[in-house]
Amino acid sequence: MVQSLWNSSQASERKSTLEQLVYRSNLIGTDRSVCNWGGGNTSAKTTIQDFRGREVEVMYVKGSGSDLATMKAHNFTGLRMEDIRPLFEREEMSDEDMVAYLANCMIDAKHPRASIETLLHAFLPFKHVDHTHPDAIISLCCAHNGKKIAKEIFGERFVWVPYIRPGFKLSKMIAQGVLDHPQAELVLMEKHGLVTWGDTSEAAYAKTIEIIQEAESYIKACQEEKKAFGGVKYKALTLEERRSMVSQIMPSVRGAVSDEKKMILTFDDAEDVLEFVNGQDSAALSQIGAACPDHLVHTKMKPLYVDWTPDMEDVEGLKVKLAEGIATYKEQYQAYFERNRHEGDVRFEAAPRVILIPGIGMINTGKSWSNAQVSGALYHRAIAVMRGATALGEFVSLSENESY
CATH class of the missing domain: 3.40.225.10 (Class II aldolase/adducin N-terminal domain)
Incomplete structure (x- = not known):
């Protein structure tokens, strides 16, 4: 409170x-x-x-x-x-x-x-x-x-x-x-x-x-009357397993998001993040939109939620999922920009600012360490808002054009 x-x-x-x-x-x-x-x-x-x-x-x-x-x-x-x-x-x-x-x-x-x-x-x-x-x-x-x-x-x-x-x-x-x-x-x-x-x-x-x-x-x-995010869908990997996986995937993630501008990455596996990425409804919830207009500058309209079942033995499979997900995200972001652009608008980098991975946690990207940290801090707030909104009813967000 x-x-x-x-x-x-x-x-x-x-x-x-x-x-x-x-x-x-x-x-x-x-x-x-x-x-x-x-x-x-x-x-x-x-x-x-x-x-x-x-x-x-x-x-x-x-x-x-x-x-x-x-x-x-x-x-x-x-x-x-x-x-x-x-x-x-x-x-x-x-x-x-x-x-x-x-x-x-x-x-x-x-x-x-x-x-x-x-x-x-x-x-x-x-x-x-x-x-x-x-x-x-x-x-x-x-x-x-x-x-x-x-x-x-x-x-x-x-x-x-x-x-x-x-x-x-x-x-x-x-x-x-x-x-x-x-x-x-x-x-x-x-x-x-x-x-x-x-x-x-x-x-x-x-x-x-x-x-x-x-x-x-x-x-x-x-x-108290509802299961957060529809209940648990995935089980988190252990702390040691999460850190081991992240150390193996971060270099390829950084390469994939740094094609337009060099990016710094941070990792977050706090309790609320794990609860969200492992939720039954979280994949769909994460794609509804930003929890607040002020978030958009640092989190973009949507994060990348990786469709992957946690498995310590599937590092290469996760790398493939991440590469495909980041590439698709960039294409969709470019299309979003084209649908809503006005004359003179300049598109910033198309890579995701927030990457959510079931069983592991959240990766944040930014043009600096502090920007990546802010992206993560704001997504903690988004998780809290989605948790509260879904306890009351259905989570709604800005339309695509409003977000733009």
């Missing part, structure tokens, strides 16, 4: 609104079951003196390219609210126009570029806003019956927003939903995540944790 990490004595040392925001953000990012690596965003609205000595209302919001767990004050972007509020009256705005407009609202040109989800925070009439991707909440938002289950958990306290791409339209939909539903305490974003708020940094954080705990408790009760 997610637990509150708030420490009043530590929090009291942070005197300014921005320092409190940094503290809250770091706590949220520390628990990856609350927020993905690099994902989510937080904000706080306050009043400061500008360079002319005038009192101006400013919103500090997580800038692009940072991670909540480790970000500092300089990773936030300060924006003048008097410049942003009029945007709510607009009917539509392209991403390009929005980014250009927000650049002119910044109080300091040295601040990072504002996030695509900045207006989600600005349009909500609350001082402190958190947008996170908790495993339990995404399990709910990625279940085919998620909205119905949400009513059982939260009653009339939530606003449900159907999936659309992050940007101006989504931000306005969320704000309008909250305005139309003044008793709301949270927003559930279909196939995406959670939005919560509070009058203080502590209150906002407490609400985020409280809502996640409610969802976790409900899902835990459902999980």
Whole structure:
């Protein structure tokens, strides 16, 4: 279960609104079951003196390219609210126009570029806003019956927003939903995540944790009634056998995925990974799609699930299966790109980022060791989401075009 990490004595040392925001953000990012690596965003609205000595209302919001767990004050972007509020009256705005407009609202040109989800925070009439991707909440938002289950958990306290791409339209939909539903305490974003708020940094954080705990408790009760991933299909090889197999297959895997760009590989056989790769339903589940839009950059839309029956004596057979699987994956990825491409789009390497092998575990690929590690960390989150969503109903994901 997610637990509150708030420490009043530590929090009291942070005197300014921005320092409190940094503290809250770091706590949220520390628990990856609350927020993905690099994902989510937080904000706080306050009043400061500008360079002319005038009192101006400013919103500090997580800038692009940072991670909540480790970000500092300089990773936030300060924006003048008097410049942003009029945007709510607009009917539509392209991403390009929005980014250009927000650049002119910044109080300091040295601040990072504002996030695509900045207006989600600005349009909500609350001082402190958190947008996170908790495993339990995404399990709910990625279940085919998620909205119905949400009513059982939260009653009339939530606003449900159907999936659309992050940007101006989504931000306005969320704000309008909250305005139309003044008793709301949270927003559930279909196939995406959670939005919560509070009058203080502590209150906002407490609400985020409280809502996640409610969802976790409900899902835990459902999980006790179902076998995870349809029950066990394969038996894991022993630790010694797994490591021996991996040492024999990794060189050929690295060669197969490095045809377009040299890749680094990591291996993971944690308990949750083994439970998933050995599941009765896991082959089909793994191909439905990403558990969260934020995963796509590092995991792609789907992993490669290798159709192989664990057998310590079948190293060569596994090598063949891997070679064939990687080749087919690349062909299918190229076709996916061609079906959805727009003029000017550039395809990155077609090789899989996540390779799942029954009885053995997960291989992750990346252009660096850290990228491969992030790919693996995010797939742990995907496994948790699929486990939760299938306890509630059927796991659903973004469409192919939405993923692209």
